[in-house]
Amino acid sequence: MKKRDQIPSEYKWDLSSYYSSEKDYQNDYKFVEENYKKLSDFQNKLNNKNDILNCFEIDEKISRKLEKLYVFASLETKQDMTNQNAQKRLKKLEKLSVDISEISIVIKEVSTPIFTIPSYSTQKCLVSSHHITFTGSLYFATLW
Secondary structure, X not given: OOOHHHOOHHHXXXXXXXXXXXXXXXXXXXXXXXXXXXXXXXXXXXOOHHHHHHXXXXXXXXXXXXXXXXXXXXXXXHHOOOOHHHHHHHHHHHHHHHHHHHHHHHHHHHHHHHHXXXXXXXXXXXXXXXOXXXXXXXXXXXXX
């Protein structure tokens, strides 16, 4: 069986579309690591459009970066099972994912106050990447 370095590049996965450098990967990892705890800061504070939008924007950025990080690390590990650095990276990312899942309990609690706000209790919240509008009857739970 050939070793990885003996296989021509055209037969290998090109993971550079995910991260072209280690620095790019580390920047995304650092962003997720530094920002996921901010979601708990919104607990009992989601009483206006701006706070709701900020909460969703942070959550979306973290989720997208975490998914990209995980796909990259997983593929990197699978493309060369002997790469110890890739395996360490994946394990570190898995630990971060566990930490994030633990705070997701708090995130669920963050959404609860929206249901108790009288002015929003009979409204539907529609979220887009740029704005939040309120109309109609409550339908918020399906968006979270």
